[in-house]
Amino acid sequence: MAILEKRRLWLAALIAAAILFPLFVANGYYVHMMTISFIWMIAVYGLNLFAGYTGYLSLAHAGFFAIGAYTLGILTVKAGWPFWLAFAAACLLTTLIGVFVGLVALRTKEHFFAIYTLCVGYIIYLIIDKWDSLTGGVRGFIGIPAPADIGPLSFQTPVAQYYLVLFFLLVVVWIMHRLVYSLTGRTYIAIRNSEELALTLGISTMKNKLASFVLSVFFTSLAGALYASFIRFLGPDIAYVSVMFDFLTYLLVGGIGTLAGPVVGTLLVTFLSQQLQFLQDYRMLIFGPVLTLLIIFYPHGIAGGIIRLKAKRSEARRLQLEATQASAELAAASRQERSERYAKEG
Amino acid sequence: MFLHVERLTKRFGGLLAVNDVTFSVEQGKINAIIGPNGAGKSTFFNLISGLHRPTSGTITFKGRDITRLPANERAKLGIARTFQTTHLFEQATVMDNVIIGHRLRTSSNLFDAILRTKRHRREEQACKEKAMEVLDFVGLTHVADRMVANLSQEQKKRAAFALALATDPELVLLDEPAAGINPDETEGLEELIVNMVQRGLTVCLIEHKMSMIMKIADRIMVLNYGEKIAEGTPEEVKNNEAVIQAYLGGSAIA
Numbered sequence: 219m220a221i222l223e224k225r226r227l228w229l230a231a232l233i234a235a236a237i238l239f240p241l242f243v244a245n246g247y248y249v250h251m252m253t254i255s256f257i258w259m260i261a262v263y264g265l266n267l268f269a270g271y272t273g274y275l276s277l278a279h280a281g282f283f284a285i286g287a288y289t290l291g292i293l294t295v296k297a298g299w300p301f302w303l304a305f306a307a308a309c310l311l312t313t314l315i316g317v318f319v320g321l322v323a324l325r326t327k328e329h330f331f332a333i334y335t336l337c338v339g340y341i342i343y344l345i346i347d348k349w350d351s352l353t354g355g356v357r358g359f360i361g362i363p364a365p366a367d368i369g370p371l372s373f374q375t376p377v378a379q380y381y382l383v384l385f386f387l388l389v390v391v392w393i394m395h396r397l398v399y400s401l402t403g404r405t406y407i408a409i410r411n412s413e414e415l416a417l418t419l420g421i422s423t424m425k426n427k428l429a430s431f432v433l434s435v436f437f438t439s440l441a442g443a444l445y446a447s448f449i450r451f452l453g454p455d456i457a458y459v460s461v462m463f464d465f466l467t468y469l470l471v472g473g474i475g476t477l478a479g480p481v482v483g484t485l486l487v488t489f490l491s492q493q494l495q496f497l498q499d500y501r502m503l504i505f506g507p508v509l510t511l512l513i514i515f516y517p518h519g520i521a522g523g524i525i526r527l528k529a530k531r532s533e534a535r536r537l538q539l540e541a542t543q544a545s546a547e548l549a550a551a552s553r554q555e556r557s558e559r560y561a562k563e564g
Numbered sequence: 565m566f567l568h569v570e571r572l573t574k575r576f577g578g579l580l581a582v583n584d585v586t587f588s589v590e591q592g593k594i595n596a597i598i599g600p601n602g603a604g605k606s607t608f609f610n611l612i613s614g615l616h617r618p619t620s621g622t623i624t625f626k627g628r629d630i631t632r633l634p635a636n637e638r639a640k641l642g643i644a645r646t647f648q649t650t651h652l653f654e655q656a657t658v659m660d661n662v663i664i665g666h667r668l669r670t671s672s673n674l675f676d677a678i679l680r681t682k683r684h685r686r687e688e689q690a691c692k693e694k695a696m697e698v699l700d701f702v703g704l705t706h707v708a709d710r711m712v713a714n715l716s717q718e719q720k721k722r723a724a725f726a727l728a729l730a731t732d733p734e735l736v737l738l739d740e741p742a743a744g745i746n747p748d749e750t751e752g753l754e755e756l757i758v759n760m761v762q763r764g765l766t767v768c769l770i771e772h773k774m775s776m777i778m779k780i781a782d783r784i785m786v787l788n789y790g791e792k793i794a795e796g797t798p799e800e801v802k803n804n805e806a807v808i809q810a811y812l813g814g815s816a817i818a
Contacts, residue, residue, distance in 0.1 A: 393678055400677030401667060401688055408664045411653040418613050420639030420668025420731055429674055526655070533714060 236384055240377045249380050255488045256383045257445050262468045262480035263390050264437030270475035271398065272430040273410030274327075277462055278319065278335035281342030282435045284457030286312045286442025288346060288353055291362045291452050296352075301366035301447070308443040309436060316435030320428050327413075339462055347454040358453040365447050383444055390437055395477060406430050410475075467505075471512060473519030482520050565624065566591040566766060567612070567643075567735055572621035574607055574790075581607040583790040584621075589735065594761055595768040596777045598801075599787035600810060605770045606648070608787065609737050612768075613645045614638045625735070640668050644733035648740045650724040654713040658704060658723050659695055661712055665730025666694040691730075698726040701763075702756060718749040725756065736760065738769040742776055754780050778802065786810065 240249050261283050269275045286308050293304035323334050346353045353359055365373035365382060373382050397403045405426050408416045413423050446452055455461070464487075472483020494501040516523040567589040574582040582604045589595045597605050610616040612623060614635030622631045630638055652661050670687035677684060699705050702722040707715060712723060721741055728736055738757070742750045754776055761767055771777050777784060777798065784801045786794040788810040794801050801807055 396678050396680065397674070400680075400684065401664075401670060401672055401691065402674050402677040404660070404664045405667055407653070407656075408667075412651040414615060415647065415651040415727075416664075417615065417635040418639055418645050419665055419727070420636045421664075422634075422636050433674065529655075529711065533711065 233388070237381075240380050246376060249376055251488065251492065253376070253380045253383050253448060254445075255484050256380075256387045257441050257448065258465070258468060258488065259480050259484045260383075260387055260390050260444065261438045261441035262465050262472075262484055263394055264434040264441065265465050265469055266434075266474065266476075266480050267394065267397070267406075267437065268431050268434035270469065270479070271403065271410060272406040272427060273413075274324075274427065274431070275332045276323075276335045276431070276434070277332055277459075277466075278323075278339040278342070279435070279438045279465060280459070280462035281339035281457050282312050282316060282438045283442040283445070283461065284342060284346055284452075284454075285315060286439030287446035287452050287456060288359065288442075290443040290446040291359045292352065294363055295359070295361050301363055302368070305365075305443050305447070308446075309439045312439030312442070313432055313436045316432050316439075317428070320431040320435075324424060324427050324431065336459070336462075339457070339459065343454060343457040343459075346457050353452075353454070356454060358451055360451050362446050362450045362452070364450065379448055383448065386440060386444060390440070391477070391481075398477060402426075402429075467509065469519075471509070471519055473521030473523070473525075476519065476521040476525060478521040479519050486520070566626065567768075568624045569612070570622045570624070572608075572611060572623065573619045574604075574611055574616060575619045580790050582611060582618075582787075585787070585790075585792045587785055587792065587795070589766060589768050590783060591766050592761060592764065593766065593782040594757065594780050595766075596781035596784045597768065597770050597787060598772070598774075598777060598784060602789075603787040604790040605787055606739060607790075609645065609739055609770060613643060613737055636668070639731055639733075642732070642734035643737065644728035644731045644735070645737035646721075646724045646728050646739055646741065648743060650720045652712045652720060652723055652727070654711070656712065657709050658699065658712055658715070658726075659692075659708045661723060662695040662699060662726045662730055663691045665698070665727040666691040666732070668731055669694075694730050694732075695726070698729040699723075701729065701759075702726045716749075718745045718752070721745065721753065722756070725760075729760075733765065735766045735768065738767060738771075740770055740772065742771055742773045750776055 239252060243249060261279065264282075265276065265279050289308035289311050290304050293299040293307055294301055297304075299307070319335075319338055323331060323338065326334050347355060349355070364379065367373065371378075373379050405416070405421055408419065408421060409423050409426060416423055442456075445456070468483040468487050469479060470483065471487055472481065473479030491501060491505070494504060497504070512519070518526060565588055569585060569587045572582055572585045572587075573580070585608065597608065599605050607616065611618050614630075614633060614637070618631065622629060624630065625638070625641060625643065628641070630641065633641075670691065672681065672684040672687050675681075696705070696708070699708050702725050704719060704722050704726060707719060712720060715723065725736075725738075725741070728738075741753055741757070745753070750773060757767055757769070758780055769781075781798055784794075784796065784798055785792055786801060786804070786807050788806075793806045793810060794804040796804070
């Protein structure tokens with residue numbers, strides 16, 4: 219219970235820090251960076267739900283991110299839809315496409331699933347890149363409006379947009395938290411652990427995998443729609459493999475299959491890569507080896523590593539406690555024996 | 565008839581893993597399947613539990629044809645199984661592993677999970693209670709909070725039993741439960757299996773440890789190269805010429 223309380227306190231402090239951040243950091247650039255990081259985090263949570271908790275590595279998520287972003291752009295600019303209607307439609311349409319992709323992709327497993335989804339992602343990229351009349355092709359897509367006002371709330375300033383994105387991030391984290399500690403979350407984890415075992419325990423693996431995949435696509439499309447309304451310019455690059463691998467890097471550094479992982483990894487990597495900006499493309503010379511070392515020594519990322527370390531420590535403490543108890547009992551027994559012997563002899 | 569398998573055949577390309585086997589599992593008994601390595605025992609289990617589809621033949625459970633039924637549906641009908649390697653999640657506690665065993669008897673979905681509905685709370689509680697109950701039955705209550713990775717091989721086997729029992733099965737298929745554990749622990753598992761049958765369960769097990777089989781099995785079927793070569797009580801099987809030949813090669817005098 220004490221651990222739970224401590225975690226609550228930490229969480230509250232973190233949320234408070236996130237809320238106060240723009241008030242204390244006057245530098246608009248940092249607020250912008252933070253907003254973008256939050257958007258990545260939402261996408262990475264989507265990836266984490268499926269890759270981390272259900273055990274299937276999807277490489278199509280940058281594609282879904284882009285579909286969400288482009289749908290919002292096209293519906294607002296070309297079709298003239300109201301912003302929030304287009305926003306909801308963007309998420310729904312992407313999710314629907316996710317259902318169809320999932321129905322086919324989930325017939326494959328492991329590497330084949332990764333390769334299949336990699337292809338899906340690349341096809342999405344190609345469609346966006348080549349469908350000039352709809353997406354603007356390589357020239358990109360401009361003029362996407364900022365989020366429309368909701369009653370008295372206006373999202374025209376960067377700080378207001380920061381709070382809007384933070385709100386969505388918190389909702390996603392909250393849903394993830396509820397999910398992971400529920401029977402449904404346990405079901406996903408059971409599938410990740412062993413699909414055969416899950417099947418023989420009466421779990422419909424296909425149904426559960428599809429639900430998890432679709433929800434994960436939904437989160438990612440939400441991130442895409444937010445991205446479009448925040449950056450307000452889209453190029454086909456956002457569907458490209460490199461964005462996919464950025465997501466994956468954030469997730470692996472932070473900790474795949476952990477709740478804190480996406481936040482830790484995204485913050486760390488985006489800020490580190492900002493600090494190393496002066497190295498230009500050479501910064502990959504640093505990132506590559508660091509990432510490799512991390513995966514060798516901390517395959518569960520930073521958050522996963524800490525969780526395991528804690529578990530090990532509490533196990534060691536428990537063993538020690540048992541050992542001291544046992545030796546105390548032994549000592550007491552021998553003392554008694556001795557005193558009985560003395561009593562007889564004396 | 566409880567579980568009946570009629571002329572079951574499974575072919576993997578050119579290999580006949582199970583060849584025309586007809587076999588019945590008797591209710592409330594310990595039914596054993598033995599045979600040399602590669603005899604098709606595990607394939608036979610995979611066919612019954614639904615992980616493999618048979619090439620031909622039928623499987624009926626409590627009078628119902630389940631030959632085409634997927635594995636998860638069979639589990640709901642009351643067929644549970646364990647694996648040679650326990651398949652447990654090593655980085656989670658025993659309790660966390662076993663809770664999911666009762667999931668098939670619950671119906672709460674994604675939305676129940678997110679909204680924490682009454683149904684979800686009730687079913688989560690039911691799963692926890694079931695897990696406690698089966699852990700108590702297999703004698704693991706004292707290690708319920710420990711990581712599976714820190715358990716002994718025998719405790720892992722018991723945890724796998726608990727997981728299978730949490731599904732509320734009528735028939736439990738045990739795939740080499742005593743593999744990799746010492747003789748003392750094997751005796752403990754024998755006791756547990758006998759207890760399961762006394763509780764009204766039906767057990768069907770694959771095992772290599774003959775002393776164990778001869779002691780607890782009511783009926784034995786012997787497979788060799790995918791074919792049934794003998795069936796009967798332990799006494800009958802022990803003295804069967806074909807069985808001795810399969811195990812020792814040539815006609816040895818036992």
